[in-house]
Amino acid sequence: MADLKQQVERLENDVLAFKAFLKDYSRCGEKLWTEERLELAFQMRHVVYEAEDIIDTFVTSLEAARHSKPKSYFSRAYGTPEKLRGIARDVETVGAEVRRIYAEMTSVDDHFTKFNLIGDGGPPESKVPLIMQQDNVVGFEDEAEKLIGYLLQETQELDVVSIIGMPGLGKTTLAGKIFRDPVIKDKFPVRIWVYISQEFKMKDVFLAILRQFIRIDEDMYCKSDQELAQLVASNLEREKFLIVMDDIWTGEDWYRLETALPKSTKRGKVLITSRQVEVAQYANRNRIPHHLRLLTQDESWLLLQYEVFKKSECPPELEFLGKLIAEQCCGLPLAIVVIGVVLTIKFRAWGHMSRNVHAWTIVSENISTYLNDDPDRFQKLLRMWIAEGFVQRKVDISLEELAENYLEELINRNLVRVDKRRSDGGVKTCRIHNMLRNFCKNEARSKKENFFQEVKMYDGEFEPSVTILENFRRLCIHSDVSKFLSSQPHGPRVHSFVCFSEENITLEGQDVATIPTAFKMLRVLEAESIKFARVPSNIYHLLHLRYLTLSLNVESLPEHFSKFWNLQTLIIYTTSQTLEIKANIWQMIHLNLLKTNAPATMPKIEQSSKASENLQTLDGISPQSCTKEMPFAWTSSIIQISTKTEEPDFIIHILDWCHISILGMLENLEVLKLKDNAFMGDCWEVGRTHFRRLEFLHIGHTNLVTWVALGHHFPELRCLELHNCDELREIPIGLADAPYFRALDLCHSKLAVASAKKIQKAKEKKKEDHNDEFNYGFKLSIFPPEE
Known part of the structure; x- marks a missing residue:
């Protein structure tokens, strides 16, 4: 076992080096992607995947052995010592393949290694796009007028004046119009x-x-970047100039x-x-x-x-069809240009107009699905990133x-746009334009990436075929x-199986076990739209x-769910009115979020036991779970308490408002949502309870x-x-x-409006008080609006 562990560790180091190599290689531009190198890159990515699966299997084998008894479910899943010997053989085979391809890749072109791992430049030259012809510059008159005013x-x-926007929005077109x-x-x-682009060289720009x-001769090419920067600055200082720097990627x-721009000059402008x-x-x-815009x-x-x-x-x-098609392009110039090319091919001025109408109708029907924004639940997206x-x-x-930082970076690059934000300014939901979404999907399922496949039915057959999964x-x-x-x-290599279907799908009998049988290496299983008649034993x-x-279709979450020691996110939808959690979630060391659609009763925790320090969010717990047995040192920051049921006469035990003091003992509680009469009674006197870190409080129904209550009860x-x-x-x-x-x-809390306005006035008065260090604006929202 010790030898096997060393082999796995060596393989892991090889994989890390390999992935870094692939990351660097992908940045080098199309010039280095010869057919031979491309094939080697495919091989490299394939063996990296193989190696990751082997490492996962080995690590999981060790951890599962610690968490289970001999001859337990682990033995049935992963086999006997012969299985471990098989892992050892796989490690040796894949490790050798890793090192062989790495050696072959670097020997194919020694220039790559020197250029990319040692040097600091881009490819020898970059392609400079032509500025769009003025004939087809449409719109942006108001935008151009405003920016010209700045200049x-x-x-x-x-x-320096900047134009910021998502790809295809027309930044270069607008800059050309101003130019x-x-x-x-x-x-x-x-x-x-x-033109800058992602792969620019400073020398080329200067x-x-x-x-x-001046005239550029061979001596100029021999000068260093610093010398050229000084020459640029000295020449610009004497002129009244405008420089457009198109498509700058990073700060x-x-x-x-x-470094080449004279900062002290009053005569120059830069438009980026x-x-x-x-x-x-x-x-x-x-x-x-x-x-x-x-x-x-x-x-x-x-x-x-x-x-x-x-x-x-x-x-x-x-005209009618044309306007409909233009509307479906959602205001994105790139989408309009792309669709315009399609319509140009479909239009025949000398043909029968009925054929043109038919062709344009087909285009209209096809793009209606593909050029609309599709909002994504922010938290679900981030948790899948983490799980993978x-x-x-x-x-x-x-x-x-x-993960939030990653998403904000995509937002700042205008690749993703915010749909809704939380009260603290964080992202709640986001959108991606479907032109960009389709591009990402096509790249992800390409042979080069083999990152992601969308399963669809075409003419009675699945694409991709079930036989090549x-x-x-x-x-x-x-x-x-x-049917799938x-x-x-x-x-056997599938890590994520995601199903977002509008169909009502119920799995019964032997079909219940299909997914675990088909995809044994799953890290992510999103199956909200598939109802399991029972929990699959496998x-x-x-x-x-x-x-x-x-x-x-269960009333309780079985104890066996505790065996998912790797689980970070657990979301359960049940047809039952309530859900009893029998699994010891307090001891699931990686569990970060537990969410249910029915009021869930938490398991008791022994006083001698220590709750997981990773559990941050409980969404949907029942009020009776707020007892003295709750782990007070637990680091949870988000709790949502609900009594909501489908049957209005279904009785759930509800605690009095005095029991909410239990939640005040949770030192890290930041978000608290009390929904659907979460506590009983007509009076809540906070008293000695202090919610020291609570930032967001929702009370509903x-x-x-x-x-x-007083302000010091809710200091944050x-x-x-x-x-x-x-x-x-x-x-x-x-x-x-x-x-x-x-x-x-x-919202629909009419009697409280008058006191809300008093609070608003008090906060405005504090804002006017220059001695108040907490100079925040205050926003009051009332629905329905007052007449």
């Missing part, structure tokens, strides 16, 4: 356009600028480029385009980045006509915080789920599971009449929501003294 303003030093504007031409005798002033890129907000913030901290419906239609007919005239027979291992652990920051790592299916599962799929063999969503409170609190007479005015309290949301 004409007199400043005391070099001024060619007669007023700009007259104002700036020297105008220079430089030489492009210098070409406007670090800007820092490298600005970027996907990243941080680039604009780095470039000019005194000016708010200009976020480019989407095209209006009229602008979209005008652009589509230009793209198809080269003029703003469309045959009357096609995409979020790498760092010191002093949780995986959840890291063993080659894939992640599967997603939206329809024909029953009945075809006995087999995916589901406990899925020891790699980190994320699990199940819909079950309660018969509470009197609430007595930031947001309070009162929904359907019809009988609550007033909100404690003392909450106005809570220093961070800045958002109050009332």
